[in-house]
Amino acid sequence: MPHVEVLPNSAASVAPGWTYVVDTGYDPSKVAINPKNKKRAAANPNQRGENELSSRQQTAIARRIAELNRDNDPKQSIPIPGKTSIPKTQNARRIIQYQRQIKHWLDDEEAQLAQVQQVPQPSARSAPSRPVAQPLRRSSIMAPVPPTPSEATPAPPAPSSHMDLEDDPLLAIDSSMPPPINQAELDALLSASPLSYAASHVAPPPTGGPPPRHFCDNCGYWGKIKCLKCGARVCGMECKDAHEATRCLKWA
Amino acid sequence: MAPRSKKATTVPSQTLVIDNGAYTLKAGLVPSAASDLSYDNCSMIPNCIARSTRDKRTYVASELADCKDFGELAFRRPVEKGFIINWEAQKAIWEHEFMDSSAGAGLRCDPKDTNLLLTEKPNCPKELQKNCDEIVFEQFEFAAYYRCVGGALNAYHPPSLGSLPQECLLLIDTSYSDTTIMPVYNGQLIHPAVRRLTVGGKLLTNYLKELSSLRHYNMLEETYLLNEIKEAVSFVAPSSQHFSKDLERTWKGRLGDKRELDSSIVLDYVLPDYEQSVHGYARPHDPAKSRMRRGLQPLQGPREDLLPLGNERFAVPELLFNPTDIGIHEVGLPGAVMEVLNGLPEALKVGMLANVVVVGGNTLIAGFMDRLEAELRSLVPANYLLNMVRADDPIKHTWLGAARFASQPEVIKEVLVTKAEYDERGSTWLGKKFAGESR
Ligand SMILES: [Zn+2]
Ligand SMILES: [Zn+2]
Numbered sequence: 032m033p034h035v036e037v038l039p040n041s042a043a044s045v046a047p048g049w050t051y052v053v054d055t056g057y058d059p060s061k062v063a064i065n066p067k068n069k070k071r072a073a074a075n076p077n078q079r080g081e082n083e084l085s086s087r088q089q090t091a092i093a094r095r096i097a098e099l100n101r102d103n104d105p106k107q108s109i110p111i112p113g114k115t116s117i118p119k120t121q122n123a124r125r126i127i128q129y130q131r132q133i134k135h136w137l138d139d140e141e142a143q144l145a146q147v148q149q150v151p152q153p154s155a156r157s158a159p160s161r162p163v164a165q166p167l168r169r170s171s172i173m174a175p176v177p178p179t180p181s182e183a184t185p186a187p188p189a190p191s192s193h194m195d196l197e198d199d200p201l202l203a204i205d206s207s208m209p210p211p212i213n214q215a216e217l218d219a220l221l222s223a224s225p226l227s228y229a230a231s232h233v234a235p236p237p238t239g240g241p242p243p244r245h246f247c248d249n250c251g252y253w254g255k256i257k258c259l260k261c262g263a264r265v266c267g268m269e270c271k272d273a274h275e276a277t278r279c280l281k282w283a
Numbered sequence: 284m285a286p287r288s289k290k291a292t293t294v295p296s297q298t299l300v301i302d303n304g305a306y307t308l309k310a311g312l313v314p315s316a317a318s319d320l321s322y323d324n325c326s327m328i329p330n331c332i333a334r335s336t337r338d339k340r341t342y343v344a345s346e347l348a349d350c351k352d353f354g355e356l357a358f359r360r361p362v363e364k365g366f367i368i369n370w371e372a373q374k375a376i377w378e379h380e381f382m383d384s385s386a387g388a389g390l391r392c393d394p395k396d397t398n399l400l401l402t403e404k405p406n407c408p409k410e411l412q413k414n415c416d417e418i419v420f421e422q423f424e425f426a427a428y429y430r431c432v433g434g435a436l437n438a439y440h441p442p443s444l445g446s447l448p449q450e451c452l453l454l455i456d457t458s459y460s461d462t463t464i465m466p467v468y469n470g471q472l473i474h475p476a477v478r479r480l481t482v483g484g485k486l487l488t489n490y491l492k493e494l495s496s497l498r499h500y501n502m503l504e505e506t507y508l509l510n511e512i513k514e515a516v517s518f519v520a521p522s523s524q525h526f527s528k529d530l531e532r533t534w535k536g537r538l539g540d541k542r543e544l545d546s547s548i549v550l551d552y553v554l555p556d557y558e559q560s561v562h563g564y565a566r567p568h569d570p571a572k573s574r575m576r577r578g579l580q581p582l583q584g585p586r587e588d589l590l591p592l593g594n595e596r597f598a599v600p601e602l603l604f605n606p607t608d609i610g611i612h613e614v615g616l617p618g619a620v621m622e623v624l625n626g627l628p629e630a631l632k633v634g635m636l637a638n639v640v641v642v643g644g645n646t647l648i649a650g651f652m653d654r655l656e657a658e659l660r661s662l663v664p665a666n667y668l669l670n671m672v673r674a675d676d677p678i679k680h681t682w683l684g685a686a687r688f689a690s691q692p693e694v695i696k697e698v699l700v701t702k703a704e705y706d707e708r709g710s711t712w713l714g715k716k717f718a719g720e721s722r
Binding site: 092095098099104107108111112119126127128130136137139140209210221227230233234235249252253266277 | 305332333334341343357358359360362363364366368369370371372374375378405406407408409410411414417418421422424460468471473474475476477478479480481485486489490493494497498530533534535537538593594595598605607608609610611612613614615618619622627628629630631632633710718719
């Protein structure tokens with residue numbers, strides 16, 4: 032018997048191994064006018080969201096991204112042509128012989144940080160893996176819905192307190208001047224250590240934002256149909272066949 | 284002549300400045316007190332060793348200019364994610380470009396008589412920094428050396444008003460390895476506020492390669508070609524709404540409801556055959572040609588291999604603005620810039636927004652700057668001034684900033700460490716010194 036999962040809000044037509052899911056093909060103009068997705072999510076808190084991924088799918092995506100982000104092909108070895116100078120010291124010899132990939136160095140960095148963090152540190156000098164405070168990440172500046180520039184014909188509303196100054200832009204900017212910088216705060220910021228590589232990545236989009244967009248795995252159009260074998264999306268029956276013949280389960 | 288330093292140790296009067304990128308390294312010899320530095324002083328050199336299975340030749344770095352057949356060309360790159368990880372290859376490339384008889388005019392130098400200013404990406408693992416420092420002094424034996432994050436040296440470009448270094452600078456570097464956002468105060472990087480996005484030019488090229496291979500030909504070995512195609516045809520949609528519209532215009536429709544592809548947006552890329560042509564080119568999509576290609580219509584005209592490009596043109600660079608489109612759990616570039624700013628005190632935030640400089644090869648994608656500026660504008664409080672520019676030469680700009688820094692004798696002397704000091708105090712001390720921990 033084919034395993035058919037009917038997703039919440041799915042339309043009628045169901046094919047073996049396939050089901051229509053609501054086209055969340057993200058259109059910010061629709062989201063802005065009619066935020067029905069949010070309401071629906073709130074109304075059905077217990078239903079599995081159609082955007083949720085199984086851990087298998089998540090692993091598959093992570094592998095694909097790692098592949099897309101790879102610098103060198105480990106299967107390939109291109110020897111250095113011609114003569115090069117011989118290592119001059121023991122250090123140099125050791126370093127020149129390393130054939131490790133960046134992944135190994137970054138794993139080492141994380142492992143060392145984990146060790147350091149287990150031992151109580153007398154000095155605050157070691158690289159924190161995240162800044163101590165994450166100030167204002169979800170502040171009002173980060174609008175929950177991402178910008179829709181062409182739509183924003185009227186400029187984003189300024190705080191009302193500035194409205195009366197609008198006809199004098201210089202004055203408006205002047206009036207919004209922040210408090211002068213605190214030297215101690217600045218010094219602390221300038222002398223703080225860098226984050227680790229892993230910690231330096233930006234945060235995911237804010238949770239209140241628009242849902243991720245889904246695209247057809249085959250042709251790149253909106254992905255309206257979900258493959259139940261691997262979770263990929265396709266746009267229609269034609270691309271469903273192509274997907275099954277090519278990439279279904281490729282990254283799983 | 285440079286004024287003699289009052290410091291006991293003297294350093295050579297020329298500095299080799301290297302911005303050592305994963306895709307290209309930017310380099311040039313900078314004389315002390317040079318006053319007329321420009322992009323022309325910078326050489327751009329492929330930072331790779333390439334091997335062709337066709338002509339069985341191995342090309343080291345600048346030798347790639349001699350290559351006439353980029354088919355199935357394999358690359359070995361000493362830099363991964365922006366950091367030097369393979370010194371066997373990096374050493375061979377540096378020797379080839381700067382020290383051996385193969386070195387280009389104006390680049391050849393004797394390290395014993397030269398300072399080295401080497402830039403790095405932010406958040407480099409300490410072990411890799413240590414390896415780098417040891418190789419510079421123990422293998423190359425440069426007379427003196429300074430290593431720092433390249434982005435920060437963009438504060439040494441002459442500002443329209445005010446003095447050097449520029450007081451507040453928000454540098455966005457969207458290049459091959461990734462995209463980094465660096466707030467710089469008085470020439471000093473504010474390390475804990477730096478953030479990076481996984482998406483860079485490499486990921487975009489690989490994504491286009493993956494899509495083209497899935498949809499048309501197996502091109503998995505054609506990295507060089509796909510990079511060329513990406514540079515020729517990509518554009519960033521002006522907004523999410525435009526993106527949706529363009530997606531419609533490039534859709535084939537469904538069975539029984541086929542749509543004609545809009546040839547004002549769909550292109551055919553004529554692939555090079557590496558016999559008559561070394562480079563391909565794009566032209567508007569011709570449906571007849573694609574029917575011929577699929578054997579639905581008799582062949583006419585010269586035989587050519589066409590790669591049709593529809594939504595790939597804008598869906599690929601879209602990843603810079605919506606990394607979640609392929610499942611990367613990161614906010615897009617405009618949101619990332621806000622994350623960086625929100626880690627700063629309010630006064631600095633205002634200063635940074637008034638001086639945003641964008642560098643890196645991805646800035647050359649058509650529409651990139653307009654989209655970034657529009658989205659950033661809508662995120663920044665309306666009463667804040669936003670002043671954002673792309674560097675005139677976004678690829679060489681960081682090098683030129685570094686060169687300007689290196690050309691000021693009293694500035695560079697402050698930070699250079701001599702080989703004698705290194706020999707006396709070692710690489711652990713040096714690592715701390717460059718990290719600003721032992722002033
Ligand atoms: Zn499709
Ligand atoms: Zn599937």
